[in-house]
Amino acid sequence: MLPWLLLLICALPCEPAGNPVSDVSLKTKPPGGWVMEGNKLVLICSVANTTENITYLWYRGALGLNLEKKTLPSITAEFEISEVKQSDVDQYYCAADNGHGPVPSELVNINVRVPVSRPVLTFVDTGTQAVLGDLVELHCKALRGSPPIFYQFYHENIILGNSSDPSGGGASFNFSLTAEHSGNFSCEASNGQGVQRSEVVALNLTGRQSEDPLRSPPQTVLQESNYHNSPDPGHPEPVYENVNAVSGDEVYSLVYHTQQELGPTAAQHVSTHGASESFQVSSGIYSKPRINIVYVDYEDTM
Template identity: 75%
Template sequence: MLPWLLLLICALSCVPTGIPVSDVSLETRPTGGWVMEGNKLVLICSVVNATGNITYLWYRGALGSNLETKIQHSLSAEFEITEVKRRDAEQYYCAADNGYGPVLSELVSITVRVPVSLPVLTFGDSGIQAMLGDLVELHCEALRGSPPIFYQFYHENVILGNSSAPSGGGASFNLSLTAENSGNYYCEANNGQGAQHSEVVTINIPGRQSDDPLRSPPRPVLQESSYLNSPGPEQIQSVYENVNVVRGDEIYSLVYHIQQELEPAAAQHVKTHGASEVSRVFSEIYSKPRKEDITDMDYENTI
């Protein structure tokens, strides 16, 4: 066989027949390149023109780490990431080849949105021990969640104020405490993927004390008596007298007189025998003399 005829036969058999692939593109589902963490991401590689079987390839990152390869007799093919993780936020592209050489798509960026976690509400440095008139910082923070995060602060289900964290993290709201600020507080975090509420924190705001408790000890509380005919609390008092009287051989020195409440039996005695006899009994108790030898005593200072 002539050499030119062999070359012609080889040329006809070696050259692929049909239309090469063109206009390769990569699309995503959900569209827009935004996907929630934990959801499914579908990467769709398509061609506009091609014939025969087409080999499709998917790559992650600009350096081209191959994820999947499929051969299909169709103008498109799909690759799924069934449960998206935060690490799947990357750039992707695909390639298609039907024997004429691979044609690449453009890069597509995938953003993985992370819902906010349950936020935590704290009350600055003073905690829930804040006092009336204090300026406290309410801080709300969700430890997880894609920015930006929008925060709202509530007191008894009424909005106190709001703040935002464009780059993530927490946000604060300052509050000057009044007597009406006692009650239940919570905060809300939202990044467009669903709102989350913190646990409720209850604070009771006591009044501010102006006296120093160390210098102002508590005053005694007078208790009312349950005995009959006993004097009221305003009548119970202590009388202190310093008596130094010499009468003959009798000396009356320091005398303490404290009015006592009468027990029921004593009260009945008063009713029966009269107040004069009872007075005489008490007089004898508190004026009992003590005899001493006063022969050598100087009376000038005692009279």
């Protein structure tokens, strides 16, 4: 009977000695689950004290994509990702099994930080040609880099201002353009993993020109007279000649005379009758609607 009993006992599944593993945990190096892109990430799985061989398993994601398996007589084991990429961002966990079944750890979030790339500085709306007095907007953006990103703006290596970008869309700085702002501009970007500076961009200034037509001097247009005085048989030469000068809506008549031929008896006067203005020279009267008369000494003009 004894051999039969021994055969029956050996045929039954034998439970391993001891208890299942406990206190399974997953830690990271660097700690906290934050790692820079391109750096090494180490996932460390550990259990409480044991003297048995333990099989360690590492998983990615809540669904458990198996990454690695190791059997060691140790309370800790490591799995390494030599160069972390942005695509490695996910949740990770490990499990330990000493023959009583795997016991999983809690999930750990792995976050990959990307260093900032060299930022690009642009002049919004105005471009690199601007007019004194314009409101200028500088925009600085790093095309790669994990937010938040801190930006600083420079004019000839002098800090103009700074701004923080929490979302990765870049930052702007506004200022009113003066003559002192001519020269080179640049910006810097940083997210705690080094500083990158943009290329230098030169800004050319031009003076503002008045666009107010009231500030422009009136242009005087000389026009040939539409009429001349008829020669008097008593004078060998014309006493005067009218020339119209137009400035805006006003018309001026220039009257030339010689003092020798115009005495007190040939007094000149101007009278207004309704909508017409008239003047008299000697015995002839000539009129033209709405004329402002300017007398010019003929001898002074010669």
